[in-house]
Amino acid sequence: MLQDIVWLHACGIKVVLVHGGGPSINEWLTKFNIPVHFEQGLRVTDAQTLNVVRMVLCGQINQELVAMTEQLGGRAVGLSGMDDHMIHAHIADERLGFVGAVDTVDASLLERICDDGYIPIIAPLGLDENGQCLNINADVAASHIAGALRADRLIFLSNVRGICQPDGSLIPELNEQLAHELIEHGVISGGMLPKVNACLEALQDVPCVHIVDGRMAHVLLYEMLESQTVGTQFIR
Incomplete structure (x- = not known):
């Protein structure tokens, strides 16, 4: 990193x-x-x-x-x-x-x-x-x-791929409504809770907000230089 x-x-x-x-x-x-x-x-x-x-x-x-x-x-x-x-x-x-x-x-x-x-x-x-x-x-x-x-961009590094559905599948894009639903159902909890809330708050001032897997080699280069996110992108 x-x-x-x-x-x-x-x-x-x-x-x-x-x-x-x-x-x-x-x-x-x-x-x-x-x-x-x-x-x-x-x-x-x-x-x-x-x-x-x-x-x-x-x-x-x-x-x-x-x-x-x-x-x-x-x-x-x-x-x-x-x-x-x-x-x-x-x-x-x-x-x-x-x-x-x-x-x-x-x-x-x-x-x-x-x-x-x-x-x-x-x-x-x-x-x-x-x-x-x-x-x-x-x-x-x-x-x-x-x-x-x-x-221009805010990237959160985590020890998971991003935000996932209960079946383990990655959610590539997440808006505020879906985020709150996942919180209510306990899918987002523990240490991920303040991270997701921080992402949602950051969207007020930062156009691009992402959560990515910090364990992935050169994840920041992928995130900055590739057109498609490798984790979860938060959208308004």
Whole structure:
């Protein structure tokens, strides 16, 4: 995936990467004997959990992605949504703890970084009006960042082919009505739920929104250069 990003960037396409860190966060929480809880695909984040989330996202994964991008010949800058007050958020639901719902995104720093020829790699954290760090779902953060940048395309990477029918067949195009029907019937659930909601929200500002299988070799090149999507495209 990072090689694709470096190649696309070399071709003059401005790429912004927003990453999560679920498996690594779970691993470290387990090491510290901190319970792991999710509600509707969102991590319940108390103060202890938030400290681990910040440590893993900013101190481990973000730096690793920057280093790997540089090794592949790219020029990357690692940052989080807290930098330059990029992501303004508020607590989404008191029951979820320090989980943020995005209010606004100031994309001016990202625009300068892209214009200077770098690839921004962003950890999904934000700040509330009091300067409190909030944990933001990576898909939600990506949706709002893409909208603020007026991006031409938003691609979500997953560990599945896309959105599938109950029989396992891939749905190549998905509109809001069908998405809500699949949610109501439990076909879309768990971690896929915030991803699909982020896709639907992104459609308000981004013309092309897709979910693709991040395990597929060169999936970003296929998605960017081929006329037919390899996953699920969201349409209005």
